[in-house]
Amino acid sequence: MNQRKLIIIISIIIAAILIGLLIYQIPIVKSTVNWRYDQLKTRIYYYFNPPEDVSFAPQEQDVLITATPSSTPSPTEAGSESTELPPTETPTPTPVIPALPESVILEDVVYIHQHERWDYCAPANLTMALKYWGWTGNRDQIANTIKPGVYDPDADIVKQSKSDPNVRPYEMTSYVINETEYSAILRFGGDVELLKKLIANGFPIVIELGFYDHSAFTGKYSWIGHYLFITGYDDAEGVFIVQDSYLIPGENLRVPYDEIYNKWRSFNFIFFVIFPLDRQQALYDSLGEYLDPDWAARHAMEIAKQDAEELSGVDEFFAWYNIGTNHVKLDEYYDAAIAYDQAYALYEELDESENPAPYRIIWYQTGPYWAYYYKPNYYRVISLATSTMETHSTAPFEESYYWRGMAYEALGKTDEAIADFLEAVRLNPNYISPQLKLDNLGVDN
DSSP, X not given: XXXXXXXXXXXXXXXXXXXXXXXXXXXXXXXXXXXXHHHHHHHHHHHHSOGGGOOOSXXXXXXXXXXXXXXXXXXXXXXXXXXXXOOSSOOOOOOSOXXXXXXXXXXXXXXXXXXXXXXXXXXXXHHHHHHTTTXXXXXXXXXXXXXXXXXXXXXXXXXXXXXXXXXXXXXXXXXXXXXXXXXXXXXXXOOHHHHHHHHHXXXXXXXXXXXXXXXXXXXXXXXXXXXXXXXXXXXXXXXXXXXXXXXXSOSSEEEEHHHHHHHHGGGTTOEEEEEOGGGHHHHHHHHGGGGSHHHHXXXXXXXXXXXXXXXXXXXXXXXHHHHHHHHHHTTOHHHHHHHHHXXXXXXXXXXXXXXXXXXXXXXXXXXXXXXXXXXXXXXXXXXXXXXXXXXXXSOOOHHHHHHHHHHHHHTXXXXXXXXXXXXXXXXXXXXXXXXXXXXXXXXXX
């Protein structure tokens, strides 16, 4: 090859690189490339560090700590999840529909998917639930508040939101109450008939459930949490009409009642309803006894205890976990810790050939942190939080850092506590609890 041809080839290569760099600067191209690159990195990490191998069994240091810290915060100070507005007047629930219609499919539902974003299930479902009542915002507007991620002014929202893999239900209802003209009610212990009753009275519902699927990152069969927006039912077919933001297509899917119920168990049959204030009494009437949050938690407890007696395998694990969660909701922390101990003992014995251990569960449901902190067993909190961080390639769990920081502070390890509180705030600048702890400690961030 002569020198002239070599120069031409090199020039073409340089020109192609320059053109590629220019194209990369186009926002939509840059976002797509970054998304694919991050996915590849995550797959490589999980290949060499399988999260399924993490054990949540108590470590040798997990002993009961009976000493109470000089300033043990109350549950509210520790990060209350109660964001519900009080009723404007004391309601008297009354039946609205004695016999439900055989089929109801709500109209004016706007389908929103979660794709081209990291872990956008919550913003997508909340957008659908709000748009049903006429809200005009979008999923990114919601995500800016409920999953802001690590603040980086130069990062697009896809990259920025990656640091928060889960948005919990109370964060979603808080957004509705604080950022919109609507309100919301969140409860445990729902069932098929309640969902049908709400829909028949014109109220679509968001539920959180879990299911097994092949992971896009590990390629392994594993359990994961997900939100669904339920907008109808049909008794003749025995199905709910659901909007699934993850599936393609995911609009107006017909899912059997039993399938929904069985997957819903892993989240203690949690649900929330958004409503305009002029429909408040109609919702209260539809909820009946569920209007009382303590009644709902005790009802959920009855369901969980029955499940623990009748079920086996991973479903028995979920039942004991639910018992712990309901004790936490009732401020019964010692009993909650006993239930979680039983759940994690079952976890370590699960038959991996049937349903792998659901290692992600504390990503979504942090009740064990409350239980072990207020028991108190601070070393157990530290061990559990650290194990949870090992299940993700970047440990983006602000709740785990916060509770580990709380345990460190209770043990007098102030430097370690401050480091964890700072990381929790970095991961989610809108997370108030660790910021309050830093303020109390006189730490600027």
